[in-house]
Amino acid sequence: MMKWIYPVLVAAILAGCATGDDPAKPEAAVAAPAMPADKIPALVEALDKLPTEEQWWLMFKDSTLTNYEMQALGANHDLARAMARVEEARSVARLAGVEQKPIISANASASRSRSSESVQRMPANPNTSRFRATVDVAYEVDVWGRVKHSITAARADARQTEADLAAVRLALTSEVANAYFAMVGSFNERIVLTRTQMKRQDTISVLESRVNAGLSNALDLTRARAELSSLDAEMENLRRVHDLASHSLAILIGRRPEPLLAYASFTSAQDWSIDLPADLPSDVMKRRPDLVSAELAWEAAAARIGMAKAAFYPSFRLTASAGQESADLRDLLDFQSRIYSLGAGLAAPLFDAGKNQANLDVARARARQVAESYEQKLLVAFREFADANTNFQGYSRQAKAIEQTRAASADVVKLSRERYERGLVNFLEVIDGERTELAAERTLCQLGTQRKLALVAVIRALGGGWGG
Numbered sequence: 001m002m003k004w005i006y007p008v009l010v011a012a013i014l015a016g017c018a019t020g021d022d023p024a025k026p027e028a029a030v031a032a033p034a035m036p037a038d039k040i041p042a043l044v045e046a047l048d049k050l051p052t053e054e055q056w057w058l059m060f061k062d063s064t065l066t067n068y069e070m071q072a073l074g075a076n077h078d079l080a081r082a083m084a085r086v087e088e089a090r091s092v093a094r095l096a097g098v099e100q101k102p103i104i105s106a107n108a109s110a111s112r113s114r115s116s117e118s119v120q121r122m123p124a125n126p127n128t129s130r131f132r133a134t135v136d137v138a139y140e141v142d143v144w145g146r147v148k149h150s151i152t153a154a155r156a157d158a159r160q161t162e163a164d165l166a167a168v169r170l171a172l173t174s175e176v177a178n179a180y181f182a183m184v185g186s187f188n189e190r191i192v193l194t195r196t197q198m199k200r201q202d203t204i205s206v207l208e209s210r211v212n213a214g215l216s217n218a219l220d221l222t223r224a225r226a227e228l229s230s231l232d233a234e235m236e237n238l239r240r241v242h243d244l245a246s247h248s249l250a251i252l253i254g255r256r257p258e259p260l261l262a263y264a265s266f267t268s269a270q271d272w273s274i275d276l277p278a279d280l281p282s283d284v285m286k287r288r289p290d291l292v293s294a295e296l297a298w299e300a301a302a303a304r305i306g307m308a309k310a311a312f313y314p315s316f317r318l319t320a321s322a323g324q325e326s327a328d329l330r331d332l333l334d335f336q337s338r339i340y341s342l343g344a345g346l347a348a349p350l351f352d353a354g355k356n357q358a359n360l361d362v363a364r365a366r367a368r369q370v371a372e373s374y375e376q377k378l379l380v381a382f383r384e385f386a387d388a389n390t391n392f393q394g395y396s397r398q399a400k401a402i403e404q405t406r407a408a409s410a411d412v413v414k415l416s417r418e419r420y421e422r423g424l425v426n427f428l429e430v431i432d433g434e435r436t437e438l439a440a441e442r443t444l445c446q447l448g449t450q451r452k453l454a455l456v457a458v459i460r461a462l463g464g465g466w467g468g
Contacts (some may be wrong), residue, residue: 023368056464057177060452065180068260072176073169075254082161082168089158096154099147102139108132110329112361133324133331134339141318146310153303160296166289170464176252177456182245183260185449188239191442193235200434202229227434285381288463294374301367308360314348381461388457395451399444406440409433 057069073079120434142148159357204224213219285291322340326332349356412433 006402023364023371024459055125057173060177065177068180068249069173069176071253072172076172076252077254079165079168082165086158086161086165089154089161092156093151093154096147096151099140100142100151102137105136107134107136109325129327129329130325131329132323132325132328132339133332134321134325137320139318141316143316144310144313146149146307146315149303149306149310153300153307156296156300156303160293163289163296167293170289170460172252172466174456174460176249178244179249179252180454181447181449181452183242183249185445186242186245188448189442189444190235190238190242190447192438193231193238196434196438196441197228197231197235200224200231204228285378285385285462288381288461291374291377291381291463294370294377297370298367298374301363301370304362305367307358308356308363311359312349314346317345317347319343319345342430385458385461388454388461391456392451392454395447395454399404399447399451402443402447406437406444409437409440412436441447 028331037413055066055069057065110130110134112127112129115128140147204221208221211218225230243259246260249260250257285294320342322338324332324334324337326337331337416433
């Protein structure tokens with residue numbers, strides 16, 4: 001009995017030589033200050049207005065967008081690759097779980113040999129045969145938790161790939177929405193330019209009649225035609241912007257670059273106005289799949305520290321074998337041909353030139369890297385939300401101000417035309433008013449696009465509709 005105890009004691013003493021402290025689990029040390037209790041109901045009410053299901057884009061009530069989102073989820077290659085990584089990680093986790101169970105194998109062998117006459121006295125029959133069939137069992141007793149920590153790490157890795165898949169899905173659906181809204185924005189601007197072109201064409205017709213009647217000069221007509229030509233140039237630029245966004249969207253939904261349709265109009269600002277606080281509690285931000293992934297990476301790293309520590313201790317292995325063996329195949333199944341064996345083994349590290357300590361140091365260093373990465377990602381998450389929320393609220397206020405500008409400029413155009421027809425002002429005043437009105441209308445379209453892009457960024461910063 002003492003022969004078994006000594007190696008265990010020696011290994012335990014050597015294991016005590018493992019030096020260094022394990023890194024602490026990352027906490028939200030950089031989180032926003034605690035929110036007063038009286039503001040929490042308002043926060044919950046505001047968040048309730050955001051999408052909470054996976055199909056967060058349904059809040060825009062745009063069937064064309066929904067169609068593109070579903071196409072992307074079914075055909076995007078980056079998403080398919082992330083799904084394959086999840087399958088791989090789950091298989092690795094199953095492999096790790098195998099070590100926790102006994103390994104049972106069946107073995108059969110047959111051999112025939114002849115003894116040398118030069119080595120020993122020639123037996124009566126120098127030819128011998130041996131037939132053997134056994135069932136063998138081997139099991140490692142996980143005394144120090146190496147296998148348990150291995151399974152924990154593998155399962156954390158698998159869950160991390162699931163969180164990574166959710167992050168890829170959120171990024172994909174956000175990019176689809178961004179490309180689609182860019183297409184819609186350019187389309188809406190083209191509608192504005194088309195209306196303006198029609199107005200200016202009517203103006204040219206009127207000016208031609210006035211010039212022929214001697215009521216206006218040819219310079220006013222030339223200026224009007226120049227303004228119309230400038231709109232044609234702007235229209236071509238918007239077609240280019242639309243096509244580029246269309247190409248991006250086509251790639252996201254698994255197609256070659258091609259023209260895609262985007263015939264939606266923007267909703268008014270009041271339809272999806274969301275008032276969120278500047279700072280959010282860290283628990284709200286932790287629903288983001290990238291932060292969930294970072295936290296699971298920490299769990300895996302901590303488990304691998306446990307694996308590295310277990311390497312300092314001896315491993316115990318139990319074996320058993322039972323079966324039949326005979327020199328004649330006809331006797332193999334006889335009762336007297338039965339065989340069995342039972343065994344127990346112990347392997348203890350006595351000297352490894354610092355290998356185990358180095359592995360432990362590596363595991364701890366990697367865990368510290370994961371902890372720092374988590375803290376940095378949390379900081380970035382707060383910044384992304386703050387930026388997106390600031391943009392969304394700012395664009396909303398700016399749109400209201402520009403709407404007043406557009407209304408006022410429309411009145412200016414009407415009055416300047418009346419004054420021009422009465423001969424009180426020159427045509428430059430009419431052109432200036434029309435330019436101001438067009439600029440306001442185009443700015444409203446652009447702000448509509450920017451507000452939707454900012455809202456998508458808010459949703460993405462809060463983790464979208466992924467429930468974790």
